[in-house]
Amino acid sequence: xxxxxxxxxEREKTTWSWRMMQIGWTVSISxxxxxxxxxxxxxxxxxxxxxxxxxDSIALTVAVNTDEVAESAxxxxxxxxxxxxxxxxxxxxxxxxxxxxxxxxxGGDKILNVQPMPDEDDAEEGEPSPPxxxxxxxxxxxxxxxxxxxxxxxxDKVRVVYRDDDKKKxxxxxxxxxxxxxxxxxxxxxxx
Numbered sequence: 001x002x003x004x005x006x007x008x009x010e011r012e013k014t015t016w017s018w019r020m021m022q023i024g025w026t027v028s029i030s031x032x033x034x035x036x037x038x039x040x041x042x043x044x045x046x047x048x049x050x051x052x053x054x055x056d057s058i059a060l061t062v063a064v065n066t067d068e069v070a071e072s073a074x075x076x077x078x079x080x081x082x083x084x085x086x087x088x089x090x091x092x093x094x095x096x097x098x099x100x101x102x103x104x105x106x107g108g109d110k111i112l113n114v115q116p117m118p119d120e121d122d123a124e125e126g127e128p129s130p131p132x133x134x135x136x137x138x139x140x141x142x143x144x145x146x147x148x149x150x151x152x153x154x155x156d157k158v159r160v161v162y163r164d165d166d167k168k169k170x171x172x173x174x175x176x177x178x179x180x181x182x183x184x185x186x187x188x189x190x191x192x
Contacts, residue, residue, distance in 0.1 A: 041069075044068065044072060045065055045068045046064065046065055046068050046069045046072065047062060047063055047064040047065060047069075048062075048063055048065075049061070049062050049063075050062075050063065092163055093161050093162060093163045093174055094161075094162060094163070094164070095159060095160065095161050095162075096114060096116055096132060096134075096159075096160050096162065097116070097117050097157075097158070097159045097160075098114040098115050098116040098117050098132070098157075098158065098160075099114065099115045099117075099155060099156070099157055099158070100112065100113070100114060100115075100152050100153065100154055100155065100156040100157075100158055101113040101114065101115050101131045101154065102131075102154060103149060103152050103153075103154075106135070109135050109136060109137050110135075110136040110149040111133055111134070111135060111136070112133075112134045112135075112136055112149070112152065112158075112160070112173060112176065113131040113132065113133055113134075114131060114132050114134060114158060114160060115128065115131045115132075116128075116129055116131075116132060132171065133170075133171070134160055134162050134171045134172070134173045135170050135171065135172050135173065136149050136172075136173045136176065137172060137173075139174075140172075140173045140174065140175070140176060141174065141175045141176070142175075142176050142177075142178070143175060143176070143177040143178075144177040144178040144179055145178040145179070146158075146176060146177075146178035149176075151178070152176070152178060156178050156179075157178070157179040158176055158177065158178050158179065159176075159177040159179070160173050160175070160176050160177075161173070161174045161175040161176075162174060
């Protein structure tokens, strides 16, 4: 019976020590988070500390700028929302790399025809795949050498991030990145 009591007491000591350690970690982490918020808040203008010293006392005042805190919270919420939307769009998108065959118009949108870079399947079949038609809208972003659809020319190497729209049976460009254009051999020979 004595062994049971010693084991029970030892288990209680271990349990008590474990609880105290958990409480210590919780308090330490909470204090660290509060310190970080305090320092960031001071630099961000969320609040400030003001003091008044007299002969026999020191008065400290902490003032909170609720407008600045709300503005920072709104900016953070907007950034999270935009990031979430971008992740959602990019998670449903695909990428094609190839050469511009032509750029045209259909209604208010511009149409980009891209000859995909040959892959292993094309090499085995011996025939390149047909050009892809990709719709560029006002929401399409441009990067690299092209700042707009008008900057794209036949022969440009491009990388297009696009999204398939099954309802409209079209591919819509989200981002078009133009790389260096390969010059035809006749232009390279005349340059030498």
